[in-house]
Amino acid sequence: MCDDITKQTVNILTPVMNKNDRFAASNRELLNGKIIYTLNLISSPGAGKTTLLESMARFFGSKMAVIEGDVQTDRDAERIRKAGCQAWQIETGGSCHLDAEAVNHALGHMDLESDELALLCIENVGNLICPSSYDLGENLKVGLLSLPEGDDKILKYPSLFSRISVLVINKMDLLPHIDFDVNRVIDECRSLNPEVLVFTVSAKTGEGMEEFCDFLENQFSD
Amino acid sequence: MHELSLAKDMTRIIGKVLGGCKPLDTVNITIGPLSGISPESLRFCFTEVAKMEGFGEPRLVITETEAKLICLDCDAEYQAKEFYQGCPLCGSFNRRILSGREFTVDSVEIMEGTD
Ligand SMILES: Nc1nc2c(ncn2[C@@H]2O[C@H](COP(=O)(O)OP(=O)(O)O)[C@@H](O)[C@H]2O)c(=O)[nH]1
Numbered sequence: 189m190c191d192d193i194t195k196q197t198v199n200i201l202t203p204v205m206n207k208n209d210r211f212a213a214s215n216r217e218l219l220n221g222k223i224i225y226t227l228n229l230i231s232s233p234g235a236g237k238t239t240l241l242e243s244m245a246r247f248f249g250s251k252m253a254v255i256e257g258d259v260q261t262d263r264d265a266e267r268i269r270k271a272g273c274q275a276w277q278i279e280t281g282g283s284c285h286l287d288a289e290a291v292n293h294a295l296g297h298m299d300l301e302s303d304e305l306a307l308l309c310i311e312n313v314g315n316l317i318c319p320s321s322y323d324l325g326e327n328l329k330v331g332l333l334s335l336p337e338g339d340d341k342i343l344k345y346p347s348l349f350s351r352i353s354v355l356v357i358n359k360m361d362l363l364p365h366i367d368f369d370v371n372r373v374i375d376e377c378r379s380l381n382p383e384v385l386v387f388t389v390s391a392k393t394g395e396g397m398e399e400f401c402d403f404l405e406n407q408f409s410d
Numbered sequence: 411m412h413e414l415s416l417a418k419d420m421t422r423i424i425g426k427v428l429g430g431c432k433p434l435d436t437v438n439i440t441i442g443p444l445s446g447i448s449p450e451s452l453r454f455c456f457t458e459v460a461k462m463e464g465f466g467e468p469r470l471v472i473t474e475t476e477a478k479l480i481c482l483d484c485d486a487e488y489q490a491k492e493f494y495q496g497c498p499l500c501g502s503f504n505r506r507i508l509s510g511r512e513f514t515v516d517s518v519e520i521m522e523g524t525d
């Protein structure tokens with residue numbers, strides 16, 4: 189009888205990211221409604237996401253708020269608060285990425301009512317692969333790559349670098365000490381994503397930060 | 411390994427349509443080559459998750475689609491199996507992605523009389 193067992197087929201026809209995308213849409217609606225421009229910052233661990241955000245916090249002050257998803261300790265959020273803006277730490281429970289539901293939950297804990305608040309930055313979990321598939325409801329996906337990681341990373345992580353709108357190359361202060369071809373990185377990133385905008389900065393020394401922050405300010409004052 | 415959470419999303423979606431968990435014979439899914447999902451690690455994770463959550467040990471049948479791209483230099487529309495394939499006519503990588511990021515659970519097959 190084995191060959192003859194009838195199988196019943198049940199259609200599912202459901203995109204797996206459906207639930208995430210519903211939360212992302214609801215985050216986007218909430219944030220756009222409050223006229224808050226939102227940025228999803230993705231990089232490998234140690235590329236300088238928190239340092240970049242500290243530097244931005246000094247520039248934007250109370251115009252900016254941060255959702256910190258990077259590590260489970262409260263340390264990164266504390267660094268941001270010290271630099272002068274509101275920060276909420278997501279407990280990721282060891283997950284390799286943030287999803288839109290976690291961000292939705294975080295938004296419920298934050299004070300989004302201030303008229304001054306115009307920019308929300310989400311520091312994703314340090315990982316170049318997993319966060320790339322999850323829309324969080326952001327307006328801008330930003331990839332951060334730092335010089336010590338090497339200039340061959342773009343084509344190794346095409347899923348991320350094809351989806352970002354802005355590439356920030358960080359730790360430019362190390363350029364004299366590291367063999368890193370900035371143009372190669374830019375060319376390879378454009379080959380995945382012709383419209384990507386590139387900023388070269390040092391979050392540590394502040395080099396290039398004004399151009400990057402001016403660009404963001406133009407985005408949210410439009 | 412976001413494939414682990416994706417595998418859990420898959421069983422959540424299947425369980426919702428079936429109104430609970432039951433042993434499955436086959437699960438048919440579609441993955442686009444630009445989705446950022448590794449079929450091998452998804453298969454590995456799904457096997458574990460399905461067993462753990464009471465869906466048995468179904469065969470996971472993965473349809474891998476081709477991506478559709480449009481060349482921004484010569485306007486050719488072309489298909490690609492991965493990110494590193496440029497325009498077949500002019501070689502350019504200057505292009506827009508039309509599709510290739512899909513990831514869907516298409517259907518499941520259940521043995522009659524096992525519910
Ligand atoms: N030389 C240099 N070091 C930096 C720069 N930005 C960050 N760092 C250092 O890189 C390390 C990791 O930075 P962090 O911001 O915690 O990275 P995250 O894991 O991406 O959040 C710290 O030791 C920082 O001081 C930079 O522009 N130049």
Ligand SMILES: [Mg+2]
Nearest residue numbers: 237238258264
């Ligand atoms: Mg950090």
Ligand SMILES: [Zn+2]
Nearest residue numbers: 481484497500
């Ligand atoms: Zn072409």
